[in-house]
Amino acid sequence: ETGVTQTPRHLVMGMTNKKSLKCEQHLGHNAMYWYKQSAKKPLELMFVYNFKEQTENNSVPSRFSPECPNSSHLFLHLHTLQPEDSALYLCASSQDGDGGAYTQYFGPGTRLTVL
Amino acid sequence: GQNIDQPTEMTATEGAIVQINCTYQTSGFNGLFWYQQHAGEAPTFLSYNVLDGLEEKGRFSSFLSRSKGYSYLLLKELQMKDSASYLCAVPDSNYQLIWGAGTKLIIKP
Numbered sequence: 305e306t307g308v309t310q311t312p313r314h315l316v317m318g319m320t321n322k323k324s325l326k327c328e329q330h331l332g333h334n335a336m337y338w339y340k341q342s343a344k345k346p347l348e349l350m351f352v353y354n355f356k357e358q359t360e361n362n363s364v365p366s367r368f369s370p371e372c373p374n375s376s377h378l379f380l381h382l383h384t385l386q387p388e389d390s391a392l393y394l395c396a397s398s399q400d401g402d403g404g405a406y407t408q409y410f411g412p413g414t415r416l417t418v419l
Numbered sequence: 420g421q422n423i424d425q426p427t428e429m430t431a432t433e434g435a436i437v438q439i440n441c442t443y444q445t446s447g448f449n450g451l452f453w454y455q456q457h458a459g460e461a462p463t464f465l466s467y468n469v470l471d472g473l474e475e476k477g478r479f480s481s482f483l484s485r486s487k488g489y490s491y492l493l494l495k496e497l498q499m500k501d502s503a504s505y506l507c508a509v510p511d512s513n514y515q516l517i518w519g520a521g522t523k524l525i526i527k528p
Contacts, residue, residue: 344520349516
């Protein structure tokens, strides 16, 4: 496989469930990101990992828990979500250097519905 | 603070030309990105401008004016497959991307 892959593509869960989203990048990049995309809203950056270390956490509720076991894999663990968390969750990766903006490559996303 | 504005929706005709504008306000400037996103798919990179002027890449061109805080994406010889959302993004002081809400482009035959 090439690029950035995400599983599952669609997920329906109740508010008491626990689930995990998985992202894998096959580009040899050193940075990975989780974004939330809601209808007609800008992409919201949730978490950033650079060389497996979390460098950004944009005031995301604790019901979202990221995990980055290595530079190729990224997880988003979900528990006790709310209906307003229903959205498209996008994973991205980039090859970052010493400062500067770098092109991000996105996965196809997981469409999450919380009942 | 940082702010990005782009039109919500535009309509154009197959074979025509369309210009999608983006205005931004940032405390510093580290370039501007354009991405294309088809419905239900991943955003894909189109262009990155860091210097003023027009950069052409096939049917798509991107323009930047840093003094005006303004960019546009120019799409020529429109095809039905160009129907998508076009996202403008600028890095913040930590180089994390701040995104516009996107412009949905509808192409009619």
